[in-house]
Amino acid sequence: MRRTRSTYAVAAMAAGLTLSLTLTACSSSEDTSTGSSMPSASSSADGMDGMDMGTGAVEPVSTGDPFADARTAAQHMPETGLTLATGLAAATGTAGEVDSDAATLRSALTALLQEHVYLTGIGVATAYTAGADSDEFAAAKAALDGNTADMTDAIASLAGDDAGATFQQVWDAHIGYFVDYAVAVKSGDTAAAAAAQAELATYTVDAGAFFEQISAGNLPAAAVTEALAMHVSTMSAAIDALAAGEPTASDTLKAAADHVGMDAATIATGLAAGAGLSGDAMDDASTLRANLTAMLQEHVYLASYAVFTAYTAEGGVESPAFTAAAATLDANSVQLSEAVSSLAGDENGAAFLDLWREHIGFFVDYAVADATGDEDARQQALQDLDGYRGPAGEFFSTISDGELPADDVAAGLGMHVSTLAGAIDSLAAALVK
DSSP: OOOOOOHHHHHHTOOOSHHHHHHHHTTTSSOOOOSSOOOOGGGTTOOOTTOOOSSSOOOOOOOSOHHHHHHHHHHHHHHHHHHHHHHHHHHHTOSSOTTSHHHHHHHHHHHHHHHHHHHHHHHHHHHTTSOTTSHHHHHHHHHHHHHHHHHHHHHHHHHOHHHHHHHHHHHHHHHHHHHHHHHHHHHTOHHHHHHHHHHHHHHHHHHHHHHHHHTTTSSOHHHHHHHHHHHHHHHHHHHHHHHHTOTTHHHHHHHHHHHHHHHHHHHHHHHHHHHTOSSOTTSHHHHHHHHHHHHHHHHHHHHHHHHHHHHHSTTGGGSHHHHHHHHHHHHHHHHHHHHHHHHHOHHHHHHHHHHHHHHHHHHHHHHHHHHHTOHHHHHHHHHHHHHHHHHHHHHHHHHTTTSSOHHHHHHHHHHHHHHHHHHHHHHHHHHOO
């Protein structure tokens, strides 16, 4: 590429979802540092011994690093998406293969690109107020680098290590350009903002040529360039909203995250054809899996964002920021219910929405208890979340005509409860004094 990222760029873009927002909101208040070094984010998937994956009680799993724990909670959801898609596709006779190699590639790219948007967008907000040398930024950088490393591995597994290395260089460069744009927008430097946009436009062309080459021509450069141009546009809009401190910035960021699902479909189709992968990345079953993956993972990030605003925004749950974040989270819940309705009818979609909203309420109860140090209320919320798993398992078993065993769904939700509750624990420890 034409240049490498500066030290500032590396630090500025190294933000995850939870503590990054904390630093943004608390920048004008007292120092929220815990005074200790953050644990390594690379170990976020470890330490699951305290969790019962059957129908027994679950316990939160926390490393103490909000970046690592939020990413762990999010990374579990593609597995849940596969479980649900497998049962629902079988019950409804959905055409195609849920678990073909091409479908797996599309789902993986969907999750990784969506995560990239959330980590990048919220990282920009943090870059405006936090120092580049803090322990928090070191941990945040590990989270963003982890996402980039996972994407690099995915490319390398299909096209070889050299292609993976080239991808990483190109991808890192485009993150640097977004940093340049974010800094320029915040400072009101319109010339620098225009220059950064020009760099990003050139990046979309470079990336298009790269993907056409590694897909043996099955992924036309023009198609990739067009898709990535929309990514630049929507991500830039999210940066604008975050820079302005708009309460509804969560909606703009969600729009950017929603768009990259289409990018993932485009890229997966071409790469699967170039690599000769089995299956069809665009068949109905693959689409169901990718959509569930996106919506479930997004639930984790938006739930974390809503909890953050309840902790940090002036006015708490009465603040415009929390109202907007909760509305964005609820929009995700409605999307999930619509997916259920499309497969199992409106009545079941409405029943799912009630059940899903209830479990979100239990997570809010848990977060409030964490913030106030009310251990009895915390344990009650955890019991409520644990109790939610059984009815949810039975619900999915019923609408799938038994194709989704209730115990399997309950076990998957046990992981969800443990990891997201652990992320909330880490967030509360970092924020609440």
